[in-house]
Amino acid sequence: MTDTATSGARATPARARSGRRSLGATAEAFLLALPMWVVFAAFFLLPLAVTVTVSFWEFTQYSIEPAFIFRNYTDLFDGCVEDLPYLCTTLKTYLSTLKFCAAVWLATLVLGFTIAYFLAFHVRTLPVQVTFFLICTIPFWTSIVIRMIAWIPLLGRNGLVNAALQGAGITETPLEWLLYSDFAVILALTHLYTLFMVVPIFNSMMRIDRALIEAAADAGASGWQTLTNVVIPLARPGILIGSIFVVTIVMGDFLTIGIMGGQQIASVGKTIQTQIQYLQFPLAAANAVLLLVAVMLAISALLRMVDIRREL
Amino acid sequence: MGDGRRPRSFYALSAVFALFVAFLWGPMVAIVALSFQGPEGGLVFPMRGLSLHWFEVLLSNRGSVDITGAFLRSFRLALVVMVLTVVISVMAGLAFRRVFPGSLALLYVAIASLIVPSIVVSLGIGLEFRLLDGAVKALGGEWAQGNFVTLLGTYTSGLGAHLTWTLPFGLLIMFAVFNRFDPAYEEAARDLGAGKWQTFRHVTLPIIAPFLIGVAVFGFTLSWDELARSSQVMGSQNTLPMQLAALTTTVTTPEIYALATLTTGASLCLVAVLLVVAWALRRRQGE
Numbered sequence: 001m002t003d004t005a006t007s008g009a010r011a012t013p014a015r016a017r018s019g020r021r022s023l024g025a026t027a028e029a030f031l032l033a034l035p036m037w038v039v040f041a042a043f044f045l046l047p048l049a050v051t052v053t054v055s056f057w058e059f060t061q062y063s064i065e066p067a068f069i070f071r072n073y074t075d076l077f078d079g080c081v082e083d084l085p086y087l088c089t090t091l092k093t094y095l096s097t098l099k100f101c102a103a104v105w106l107a108t109l110v111l112g113f114t115i116a117y118f119l120a121f122h123v124r125t126l127p128v129q130v131t132f133f134l135i136c137t138i139p140f141w142t143s144i145v146i147r148m149i150a151w152i153p154l155l156g157r158n159g160l161v162n163a164a165l166q167g168a169g170i171t172e173t174p175l176e177w178l179l180y181s182d183f184a185v186i187l188a189l190t191h192l193y194t195l196f197m198v199v200p201i202f203n204s205m206m207r208i209d210r211a212l213i214e215a216a217a218d219a220g221a222s223g224w225q226t227l228t229n230v231v232i233p234l235a236r237p238g239i240l241i242g243s244i245f246v247v248t249i250v251m252g253d254f255l256t257i258g259i260m261g262g263q264q265i266a267s268v269g270k271t272i273q274t275q276i277q278y279l280q281f282p283l284a285a286a287n288a289v290l291l292l293v294a295v296m297l298a299i300s301a302l303l304r305m306v307d308i309r310r311e312l
Numbered sequence: 313m314g315d316g317r318r319p320r321s322f323y324a325l326s327a328v329f330a331l332f333v334a335f336l337w338g339p340m341v342a343i344v345a346l347s348f349q350g351p352e353g354g355l356v357f358p359m360r361g362l363s364l365h366w367f368e369v370l371l372s373n374r375g376s377v378d379i380t381g382a383f384l385r386s387f388r389l390a391l392v393v394m395v396l397t398v399v400i401s402v403m404a405g406l407a408f409r410r411v412f413p414g415s416l417a418l419l420y421v422a423i424a425s426l427i428v429p430s431i432v433v434s435l436g437i438g439l440e441f442r443l444l445d446g447a448v449k450a451l452g453g454e455w456a457q458g459n460f461v462t463l464l465g466t467y468t469s470g471l472g473a474h475l476t477w478t479l480p481f482g483l484l485i486m487f488a489v490f491n492r493f494d495p496a497y498e499e500a501a502r503d504l505g506a507g508k509w510q511t512f513r514h515v516t517l518p519i520i521a522p523f524l525i526g527v528a529v530f531g532f533t534l535s536w537d538e539l540a541r542s543s544q545v546m547g548s549q550n551t552l553p554m555q556l557a558a559l560t561t562t563v564t565t566p567e568i569y570a571l572a573t574l575t576t577g578a579s580l581c582l583v584a585v586l587l588v589v590a591w592a593l594r595r596r597q598g599e
Contacts, residue, residue, distance in 0.1 A: 036400050142340065272432075
């Protein structure tokens with residue numbers, strides 16, 4: 001009885017002290033995080049709020065005026081419902097963007113998964129893994145623009161690929177669809193972003209307990225069964241992170257589609273860029289809000305898709 | 313897998329990996345080779361002689377490209393972004409070692425900043441500064457009417473736009489660093505009577521220093537290469553990637569390849585220097 005009382009009495013000041021210390025530490029942590037908050041508030045959250053606000057404003061040829069109108073949004077969907085089955089510009093643009101998303105996602109996923117699998121399961125030592133990663137990342141230390149124009153000597157009318165095809169007698173005239181085409185856009189985007197798929201998938205694969213794979217083999221699973229029943233489900237978080245990254249980048253892309261498409265292919269990002277050039281800021285803002293919604297839908301679809309696969 | 317023999321899939325996957333490396337390197341190798349084109353050479357193979365002609369054209373500024381200004385601007389901006397990214401990320405990384413009010417929200421905001429399309433961020437910052445300009449002109453009276461142009465600029469909106477791109481990466485790296493950090497060293501320092509700052513300066517910082525080089529490399533290269541977020545926020549002065557993007561439509565000589573070779577060489581040198589520093593720091597720690 002007395003014992004409890006004394007220990008209780010002794011504990012109280014200690015707890016109070018630790019409580020005060022943890023309060024001070026919490027305040028300290030808050031202050032340490034403050035600079036990052038300030039940057040994100042000033043250059044990310046506030047700009048997003050401004051964009052949403054301006055999407056309801058009016059504009060003339062020279063200026064933008066505060067208002068609360070929905071015309072920018074109704075303009076976006078002008079004719080989208082009435083003219084069906086003919087597609088309005090906005091729907092066409094989004095369909096084209098979605099097409100690129102799907103193609104690039106598939107290409108980077110298959111390629112990225114294969115490379116990550118090779119690095120995680122077939123390369124046995126850490127130094128070799130690091131070396132292979134360095135080999136893959138060095139081309140990324142140059143400008144994104146340069147990585148795109150680098151395709152010109154290969155894919156152009158008189159480029160190496162056409163020269164080789166003609167030399168081998170496979171084609172008689174140069175292929176025109178190699179450069180400044182859908183194909184070129186998909187190729188360049190795959191080239192730019194496969195590594196963003198490799199890194200997170202590799203990361204999840206390295207966390208897979210190797211004993212599980214041996215157990216699958218011992219239980220009589222074939223290599224393919226081990227892959228689909230053990231490796232892929234356990235690599236899911238990496239696949240998900242890589243997919244979100246690639247899909248959102250392609251959805252908002254305007255540079256690669258612009259340069260590799262010869263400025264001829266429509267995308268949502270390019271539409272926004274064009275509207276900014278014509279100083280139609282409220283229209284561009286409305287488009288940006290729509291793009292944001294589309295990106296969020298895509299992310300939630302990805303999250304759900306992966307969840308459903310686990311349920312099956 | 314543990315026994316010495318390689319399964320057949322190993323060879324197939326090795327071939328895929330080799331092709332992937334060729335896919336990554338092929339275009340780069342092609343333009344580096346073509347930048348040494350002879351004076352009569354064009355944008356595609358074959359090589360017509362081997363010369364430094366196009367480098368000379370580029371560096372003497374008598375060609376169509378004036379790149380020195382943009383190069384220096386981008387370099388200075390990338391250095392500032394690098395330093396700020398390291399400092400702000402380390403502070404936030406230290407903060408995230410415990411739960412504080414708004415910690416989860418900050419994490420979500422940082423991840424959102426990675427995911428939101430760059431054109432949206434760029435447009436938003438551009439609009440924000442347009443409105444700020446309007447406010448300054450309205451409130452500044454006569455002086456503003458006469459002298460004020462815009463708040464948009466490399467070190468205001470430009471710097472901010474780059475930080476929204478580099479800081480999330482910096483923060484995620486700091487998470488990885490502090491996940492593996494052993495707090496026993498700090499406790500030992502405190503037990504020996506070190507103050508908070510002394511503990512950080514003499515214990516925590518030396519341990520995490522090699523990883524900070526990684527944050528610095530990310531901060532520098534992400535800023536150096538940034539284009540999408542820069543598009544609406546740099547004001548009247550272009551950065552190097554913006555200049556390059558503009559050149560793709562106007563330059564029709566191998567000069568642009570010479571420029572590509574030079575800028576690539578510059579970034580490779582910088583990364584190499586930083587990696588050597590990181591290696592030296594780790595070695596010193598090992599002793």
